[in-house]
Amino acid sequence: MKKQLKVLAIGAGWRGSNSRSLFSGFTKLGCDIRVIETDGYFYNYTIPERLYMKVRKLPFKAKFQKFNKTIERTIDSYQPDILFVVKGLWVTEEIIQYAKSKGITTIHFHPDFLFDDRYHTSQILDKAILAYDIVVTAKTTEVEKYKQFGCQYVHFMKYAYDPDIHHPIKLTNQEIPIFKTDVAFVGRMELPRADALNEIAEANYDLKVWGTKWDKIPKSYKLNRFCEGRPIFCEEMAKVFQGAKVSVGFLTTLSTEQHTARTFEIPACGGFFLGTRTAEHMDIFKQGVEADFFSSKEELVEKVAFYTRNEDMRSKIAQKGYDKVIKMDATYESRVKEILVFSEIELSNGVLLR
Structure with missing residues (x-):
């Protein structure tokens, strides 16, 4: 029986983010994708939240726990083949291990530097990154650092453009x-x-x-x-x-x-x-x-x-x-194909071939 590839994606959902463009790449390949957007949880922090994070290095406990519980419940109800996390500063190691216990392939992509730019990581991610089956980076210098850190399967891919957004536009007289x-x-x-x-x-x-x-x-x-x-x-x-x-x-x-x-x-x-x-x-x-x-x-x-x-x-x-x-063909759809090939997942019009 033919089975459509199901992807549970975690990341920023605002239009123009590379995470949303990657998620769109899965859709264009015919995959069934469900997205849990981090925007509503972890952007636009209040002043008390910022002060709390500065001391505790974590968002408010209730928000942090609700976010991870939402992922867990969606894994149970949606039963994806892939858990695809972009950045994932607040996705816990326990969630990644839970997904793996269900036979789900876990893939992490960090659009920034994990090791050299501490603004774009967290203690949660530092611990969780070793649990992912596959780590993807667009930074050449990060590949060896991931491996030295203990990540076994690391894939380098170049950045991309989104043809739905990045294309020539004729300026109006007003513009x-x-x-x-x-x-x-x-x-x-x-x-x-x-x-x-x-x-x-x-x-x-x-x-x-x-x-x-x-x-x-x-x-x-x-x-x-x-x-x-x-x-x-x-x-x-x-x-x-x-x-x-x-x-x-x-x-x-x-x-x-x-x-x-x-x-x-x-x-x-x-x-x-x-x-x-x-x-x-x-x-x-x-x-x-x-x-x-x-x-x-x-x-x-x-x-x-x-x-x-x-x-x-x-x-x-x-x-x-x-x-x-x-x-x-330096598009996000093409980059998703690369990730799937590296993950040894074969697709045809979104349908799993194995």
């Missing part, structure tokens, strides 16, 4: 003043990023910076004039990349990062990608043909100067970058 600019950056503030972008601001380029923590940069920075003061997501982000002559792709300084989701999202939106020079970036795109790269803030400013003046070359590179990510 052009909002999104049209020489240079754009979307992401969290880190001081090296602020220093580099301030050099661009000082060189008198039109600049738009979207994201969080940009109110923390030095007050003396000219860059302050160009910070939009909010994060941006989904189609609005696509419009940012469409409207900018150059979209900068910084990597974090918290660890040795090689590429990010922006690596694929910017070209998929038809934007010109100017990213940090790494081995992975140069393996994905031909330098000066499908994207371009920089290794210092001086080189970044030089490349900005060159490409803002050379529209024809910039447009050709952006088009070839777009063609490349389409040809690569």
